[in-house]
Amino acid sequence: MNRRELLKLSAAGFSMSTFGNLAELFAASKNVIKIGACDWSIGKANDVGAMELGKKIGLDGVQLSMGNTDNQMHLRQKAVQQNYKTAAAKLNMQFSGLALGELNEVPYKSDPRAEEWVSDSIDVAKDLGVKVVLLAFFNKGDLKNDAAGQKEVINRLKRVAQKAERAGIVLGIESWLSAEEHMRIIDAVGSKSIKVYYDVCNSEQMGYDIYKEIRWLGNQGQICEFHMKENGFLLGTGKVDFKKVRSAIEDIDYNGWIQIEGAVPANQPIFESYVKNLDYLHSIFPETK
Structure with a gap:
């Protein structure tokens, strides 16, 4: 109830x-809600310094980039993992998530390297105690109106889904797709380890009814995590009605992380913007204070 x-x-x-x-x-x-932010959004992608900056902002944790092509997905290295674990313990911070943003340039739908990275991300997530891995499908990896790409993604997710299930890890699809389009992929894969990583700003930008989508997906247990985002605006001053987002999240009994992404006005400093964004989310989700 x-x-x-x-x-x-x-x-x-x-x-x-x-x-x-x-x-x-x-x-x-x-509901138990924690607030994190993406390391790339606070200007610390692939940088252990993201943990200290996240602490100064007042976040509960930081969503980590697994890496990029230049550093060979560096979080696969035990030494790099240990650096992050040491920083997190010292600062009393958490890893709020793991993300494969490099899939935007090295598409999961076509590049064999990406398939290896997704499989390896499950091991990294387990080592870091993270439950959700964000799989990005934008730019070169875009799936919108790409039936062949979607079919290949389904095939690849089928191959990795059992490994994710055994590890207790969820792979979250973040894309330009609608709720219905996401569900067609999820249903085709047929695994509880594949869910939607719901970005409220992306979906608003596409013209979707985000409050309806959150309830429809969430009541089926198909949202693994949220990005609380605005493009070029502080949270609460842009196009997304976060009070209505809160209402939808309550209706689906969501428990987990909400991650701040973007939400920095032009020519404004990141740190001050994120302090304001966090204060705003605390006003919407007062139990997170």
């Missing part, structure tokens, strides 16, 4: 003696 259902029951006349103290029930049913 979620908080909205409790309110409906109360409004319908059910007594407090039946349900106990409503405030206590709300507290017990409150």
Whole structure:
């Protein structure tokens, strides 16, 4: 039973003696939300310094880039992992996620290197204690209106899905696709380890009803994580209605990370912008304070 259902029951006349103290029930049913940010969005992609900057901003954790072609996906190296683990422990910070942004330039739908990286990302995520790996499908990796590309992605995800399931890792698809298009891929793969990584700004930009999509996907358990993003605006000052996003997240009983991405106005400093973005999200999700 979620908080909205409790309110409906109360409004319908059910007594407090039946349900106990409503405030206590709300507290017990409150979703657990943590706030992180992408290392690339705070200007620290592939840099262990992202952990210290994230701490200064006030974040609960940082979503890490697994690497790029130049550093050979450096988080596959145990020594690099240890550097991040040491920094996280010292700062009392968490790894809020793992991301393969390089798939935007080395497409998963066509490049054999990308298939290897996705498989290896499962091992890295497990080593770092991360539950979700973001797979990016933009630029060269775009799947929109690409039936052949989608078919190949389905084939590749089928090959890696069992490994992800055994490790308890979810691979999250972030793309320009609609909720329905995402679900066609997920249904074709047929694995609980494949879900949607929902970026509210990307979907708004595509003209999708993001509040409807969140509820439709979320009520099927198909959203693994969220990017809270605006392009060129601070959170709360752009096109996305984050209060409505909060309402949708409550309706699907989401528990997990929400990651700040982008949301830096032109010619404004990253640090100050992210402090403001975090303060704003704390006002929308007060339980995260």
